[in-house]
Amino acid sequence: MIGGGISGLAAALELRRSLGADADILVLEAYDRLGGKLKTVDFADGPVDMGAEAFLTRRTGLADLVDELGLADELRVPSGLRSCFYVDGHLVSAPGRTIMGIPARGVDVADVVSPETAARIDAEATTTPLDWAVGDDINVGTLVRSRYGEDAVARLVSPMLGGVYSCSADALGLRATVPALAAVFDDLASTGAPVHLSTAVASLLAEREDAARVLAERGEEPAPLFNSFAHGYRRLVRALADAADADVRLNTQVESVGRWNGRLWLEPVGEVDAVVVATPAPTAAVLLADVAPRAAGLLEAVELASSAVVGMRFDTDAGLPETTGVLLGTDARTHAKAFTFSSRKWPHLAERGGAFVRASFGTLADASLVDADDRTLIGYAVEDLRTVTGFQARPVETFVQRWWGGLPSYPEGHLARMSAVQADLATIPRIALAGAVLQGVGVPACADSGRDAARKIIAELG
Template sequence: MNTADTRTRHVVVIGGGISGLAAAHRLLEAGAWVTVLEASGRVGGKLYAGEIAGMPVDLGAESMLARRPEAIDLARAVGLDGRLQAPVTTAAALWNRGALTPMPAGHVMGVPGDPQALASVLSPEGLERAGQDRVLEPTPVGDDVAIGAYVAERLGREVVDRLVEPLLGGVYAGDAYRISMRAATPRLFEAVKAHDSLLDGVREVQEEAAAQQRTGPVFMGIEGGMGVLPGAVADAVRARGGEILLDAPVSELTRTAEGWQVRTRDRVLTADGVVLATPARPASQLLAAASPAASAELSEVEYASMALVTMAFRRRDLEGLPGFSGRSGFLVPPVDGRTIKASTFSTRKWAWNDAAAPDLFVLRTSIGRYGEEERLHDDDADLVEVSLRDLGEAAGLAAKPVATEVTRWMGGLPQYPVGHLDRVARVREQLAELPGLRVCGAAYDGVGIPACVASGRRAADEIVESLRTGTPAPGTNRGAGQ
């Protein structure tokens, strides 16, 4: 990037989640003058560092995919290299038909390369149906297809209900029968297009993944929790001269002859460029005047809500319970009708969590998914109680927690149904007509932390290029309160 072209340019980033912070960090590297406006009282969005019983915990996302470099690179760039940690164990279980069984190996987000790998999960009838893939006529995927519908047609619904739903559906808190294969598992989508057999396509992806895994862990965390990352990026932004304003919701975004005008409760900022790093609905509202077409597209993006119930127990109360031995947690097939969708044994999974309180055991459960969110309106005590009931049935836990924390993420996870990527492409095509304006975040390029960081960096790079080739007025009164 040519910093000479951007050092006098003011860019406003609307949204202080990890996407917006990554965009701000990138813009500052290019020499731009940056102001971040965050509507809430903290940065980080769904990366949220908290505590329970006096020890640090994540109250939001707690790990990042290590096979993508963007988030790890950002963590290292802001001084967290020495705090990166791989999980102690990723040996999860499946609470399937009332019993905890080891998570089967040899699959891609629940889609097997060999149905026999699912023998412990499927019924005899389901296992026989899954083996029919190679004798069925090829099923074209076209431009896109719902992964659950496609896998059910090739391998039977039981594979989807028992494994794809808790794995892939759990990532999005969504319905696997609606989730786009092209958007959620793009490499599998391409492999499936190249093979008549779904099993053969999965095996191709597995071979590639196995080669990558030999170079390092699949997932990575940070000592103290993933919620440490946004604070470290925010500190780096401020150290470079960037400004971060909290409790500063944006009420209006207007295109002017000189650039952009951004209005908050108590000030009006003028800017050469704007990165819109909010969820789809507020982005839609802010774009209503500048780009009605993009606004209309974004208004159609749906979100799922969920709650995390974090609990601390006396460690001695869990001794001798085999359900907790050597496991990082368990997933729950929604078809079994349980309330919790998953449980993570944080003390088993993360060395930093284990060391923080030697006498305590911390775990969390997740509740809620797309279309099943009524329970999230229950009182905190009710969500704790139902979590304890399911943990008792699944793992024999009878102890009462010494501390609990319920965190609701209402509208927290964008859904990626069939056609989502086409919608994103239309939004970006419309916004390309507006100099100095780009969007980023989980609604566009993936819900994982690396994807969000990459989305922010992409928006920043495109803003820099737009400013480099554009001619904003040099005398603009940038950032002045009015």
């Protein structure tokens, strides 16, 4: 395994399970710790995650893994509070009836967008239909701007998607980031029906509401959308590494992967039977350049978004709004792009007393703040928090975490390019790829990609 993040560790565990106790499994990690973007930091009152802090429960692979590793008791659920948008100097509850910020009706987002935009959303179904053929893809920013206008992109969709991808809607493809909507467009186009954004969103919202109604009729609560770990992701990283029982070599940066006379060679480690590359895309491109040049060429073009997270612990939460956090539109005059009120979002963090807030900075388009020094970033975080919420307290403890190249971008056509990468690698024995660039940036998708990569190797090793 090259890379000791969630993708590499999930691959290592899958290999151990299939190949048994005698297999020599190496995890080669460039840094001095395992986990990659999973990093838990000890604050005076307990551990808090400074990279990923939660995971979506919709994809069940990670939850099953957590169960198998005996960590299910450590999972925690969110408070159920809503997040907010910051609009024209006010906090506004995030509209519930949208698909990733894309509404079907003006009235559902009237607090966030201008009356003109709300009217345009309502009229969209009467305008010329979208020119859409089954399998098409489109940039999300272009789509929403062309149908609803700039306001909807800047105030709704970019903040919403930016919270996941550190990119504006203009850097993201519909098929990868709002796949359900692309699927409705396909369905409409395949039957010859006109394709309108508002009607497609309305049909998805109706499906969601029907499912909620069925649950309510059965007297069941909907499962929480997210889980997090009571003591941070650190526990998952440790449990995975223990269960994989691999030879972990920290501070070991792999520089190249070569093949001579059918044998694989990693520099500086030596000969191996097979390799899973589980590093960010640009590094994977360098490592695969000799053994899989076509895949490497496609990976080289992947852009990474950098970000910085400032964790702030306060000894009081008096005056901190009752919301899980604030998404800031691209038109907001703040340095931070979002705040997570971790102690409002997660009851297990609230139990510690005081408040914990994470401020996020940097996007794909503008990562300049990621290079700012700690003092500057903490200053911006405190100042912006005060501007946005009126919360006056000063943090009693802070931690600044920079994630250079933290997340791959998923522009239009990305999934098709990644399919081409996988098709190329399918023809190359005993080399597999895993990581956030393939199936989605979320931790569950990364873990799935690690297991899939391991299965390719297992099949090829026979």
